[in-house]
Amino acid sequence: MRWEMPVLSTNHKCAVSLDFPVLNCVPTSICAQVCYAAQGRQYYRKSIVKSLAVARLIDLDPERVARKMVDEAAGHTVRIAGSGDSLPHHKSLFDEVSRLGGSTWGFTRRIDTHQAIPSFMFSIDASSPSPVMEYVRDQVPVARRAYLRRPEDLPSPIEVAVTFPVHGHLTPYTKVTPVHETDCPAGRKRVEGCLGCRRCW
Numbered sequence: 001m002r003w004e005m006p007v008l009s010t011n012h013k014c015a016v017s018l019d020f021p022v023l024n025c026v027p028t029s030i031c032a033q034v035c036y037a038a039q040g041r042q043y044y045r046k047s048i049v050k051s052l053a054v055a056r057l058i059d060l061d062p063e064r065v066a067r068k069m070v071d072e073a074a075g076h077t078v079r080i081a082g083s084g085d086s087l088p089h090h091k092s093l094f095d096e097v098s099r100l101g102g103s104t105w106g107f108t109r110r111i112d113t114h115q116a117i118p119s120f121m122f123s124i125d126a127s128s129p130s131p132v133m134e135y136v137r138d139q140v141p142v143a144r145r146a147y148l149r150r151p152e153d154l155p156s157p158i159e160v161a162v163t164f165p166v167h168g169h170l171t172p173y174t175k176v177t178p179v180h181e182t183d184c185p186a187g188r189k190r191v192e193g194c195l196g197c198r199r200c201w
Contacts, residue, residue: 007054007065008072009047009082013186013193016076018069018104020084021051026110028127030150034171037083051084058093066096073102077201079194080106080120088116105201107146111135121146121161121200126153133158146200151176162199 008016022037032038037048058065069078080086080094085108094104094117107121108114111132114122122140124133125148136145137158147156147163151173156163164184165177174187184199185191194200 003057003064003068006072007057007068008078009050011082014079014082015193015195016073017079017082019047019051019054020081020086021048021055022084023052024055024081024085024087024110026085028109028125028129028132030125030127030148030153031109031123034148034150034166034168034173036168038170047083055084058090062093063096066093066100066102069097070100070102076195077103077105080104085110086113086117086120088112091116107200114140118144120144123148124156124158124160125149147182149177149180151178153177155180156182 007018009019010016022035025031027035054065078097080090086106087110090113097104105120107123108117109123109132114120114135118140121144122136123146124136128136142159143161145156145158145160145162147160148166149155149163150166155178160182162184163180163182165187166173167187179188185197186193191197
């Protein structure tokens with residue numbers, strides 16, 4: 001990874017995103033089963049290497065990475081994280097992006113990350129452990145809660161703002177996952193990508 005290479009990635013759903021390595025994750029059993037980073041292009045060696053390299057660049061010089069993010073995003077809000085998860089110390093990076101006139105939005109499954117960055121959505125699923133569910137119930141506003149759902153899963157046991165029917169190259173379950181009123185409209189193809197919705201940011 002060299003500084004002249006782009007730090008952001010692009011896809012049709014989220015427009016631009018910053019990808020972190022899966023080493024940052026604290027996956028539930030369901031999340032590990034359907035992980036986006038384990039299928040499709042994010043599973044390619046170059047994508048994995050890039051996510052590791054980007055994490056290293058952030059540790060080396062977060063201000064420089066923030067400037068690159070704002071320049072590369074070209075006015076788009078950056079999705080955090082396309083793969084992997086943020087760590088609590090990444091807050092300084094996102095604060096610098098904001099200071100430079102950029103913006104970010106994202107999700108986490110980590111309690112420590114959410115405590116540092118409470119604007120992020122907290123993602124849960126049917127296999128989320130009790131301490132996580134208790135934290136979300138007690139500390140995360142409903143508007144900041146997301147639920148990942150497979151076809152065999154019941155609706156979220158607690159109120160959430162958005163439900164994501166599992167969709168991926170190897171897990172195309174959207175059509176067989178029961179419809180719920182909180183379903184992500186982009187996941188259900190009712191809008192064209194996240195930019196047409198903004199429920200999560």
